[in-house]
Amino acid sequence: MHVYALSLEKGGCGKTALAVNIAAAFQQLGLRVLLIDLDAQASATHWLGVDSDTLQPDASVLGVLNDAMKNRVSAQSLRSRVRETAEGMHLLAAHGMMASLPAQLSSAPLGGLFLLKQAFADLAQVADTYDIVVLDLPPARGPVLAMALAAATRCLAPVQSEDLVVRALNALITSVQQIQANGVNPDLQVSIIRNKYAPRSTADRVFDQLLRDHYARQMVRSVFPIRAALRDSAAMQQSVFRYTGPDATEVRTLFLQLIEELVALDGRADAIEAK
Numbered sequence: 001m002h003v004y005a006l007s008l009e010k011g012g013c014g015k016t017a018l019a020v021n022i023a024a025a026f027q028q029l030g031l032r033v034l035l036i037d038l039d040a041q042a043s044a045t046h047w048l049g050v051d052s053d054t055l056q057p058d059a060s061v062l063g064v065l066n067d068a069m070k071n072r073v074s075a076q077s078l079r080s081r082v083r084e085t086a087e088g089m090h091l092l093a094a095h096g097m098m099a100s101l102p103a104q105l106s107s108a109p110l111g112g113l114f115l116l117k118q119a120f121a122d123l124a125q126v127a128d129t130y131d132i133v134v135l136d137l138p139p140a141r142g143p144v145l146a147m148a149l150a151a152a153t154r155c156l157a158p159v160q161s162e163d164l165v166v167r168a169l170n171a172l173i174t175s176v177q178q179i180q181a182n183g184v185n186p187d188l189q190v191s192i193i194r195n196k197y198a199p200r201s202t203a204d205r206v207f208d209q210l211l212r213d214h215y216a217r218q219m220v221r222s223v224f225p226i227r228a229a230l231r232d233s234a235a236m237q238q239s240v241f242r243y244t245g246p247d248a249t250e251v252r253t254l255f256l257q258l259i260e261e262l263v264a265l266d267g268r269a270d271a272i273e274a275k
């Protein structure tokens with residue numbers, strides 16, 4: 001089971017857009033995919049057609065984490081709250097009440113650091129478990145990010161050329177290094193994905209060079225330009241694999257190329273490969 005955490009402490013960079021469509025792309029490969037929306041804004045939840053306003057808080061991520069804090073068996077707790085989306089992938093939805101999650105985790109033993117890691121360890125024991133878990137994160141540092149990084153196999157950071165992005169990226173790399181160094185998750189990997197890239201813009205080319213100078217090893221080859229399909233498919237509550245508007249085919253190809261890169265880095269993580 002591979003766990004990809006979309007993270008960057010800066011809103012609007014494409015964490016949710018990439019989380020939804022990376023999950024959908026893995027689904028296209030025939031893998032069993034679970035998307036967990038850890039952002040109280042519930043953008044990924046809405047994108048996948050679930051109305052978080054009518055959801056009971058207990059039917060969201062909150063229910064699973066509350067169970068985990070009470071030491072209840074996590075795999076079953078998680079599976080009972082997961083819903084199948086129109087895309088075919090499974091979703092553990094977010095809820096607005098998750099705004100209080102950082103405070104709740106902070107008062108839990110060890111800041112709730114191991115709650116998701118334990119839940120995934122339990123989940124991995126179940127026979128027909130998930131191959132891929134994708135975590136969509138809020139644009140913030142703190143206990144939710146730490147909990148996600150403790151449980152992830154690879155952190156994916158979408159970046160666009162903007163003033164605050166380099167700072168956010170440096171902060172994220174520091175968080176990852178802390179999680180690796182203190183033994184919580186020594187194997188955690190990081191990949192940086194350029195999003196909303198405009199090759200003709202001087203600012204974007206300068207930013208690109210800056211990234212290469214500092215993070216050449218972590219950068220993936222796939223680059224996502226600004227495309228209407230990535231914005232408009234959200235309003236249609238569809239991944240680009242279901243959406244049929246302009247640019248959809250091009251963007252689908254880009255996501256398939258990206259997950260090909262991830263498969264080359266991490267392996268396919270499904271039963272076929274294990275045999």
Ligand SMILES: Nc1ncnc2c1ncn2[C@@H]1O[C@H](COP(=O)(O)OP(=O)(O)O)[C@@H](O)[C@H]1O
Pocket residue numbers: 010011012013014015016017018043139195196197224225226227228230231232234
């Ligand atoms: N490559 C892109 N081209 C066009 N629009 C994009 C692209 N990537 C993301 N968007 C749009 O930009 C907005 C912010 O992206 P989002 O994924 O919500 O960022 P984050 O989750 O990091 O806050 C959304 O409306 C999203 O649909």
Ligand SMILES: [Mg+2]
Pocket residue numbers: 015016017039043137138
């Ligand atoms: Mg988001």
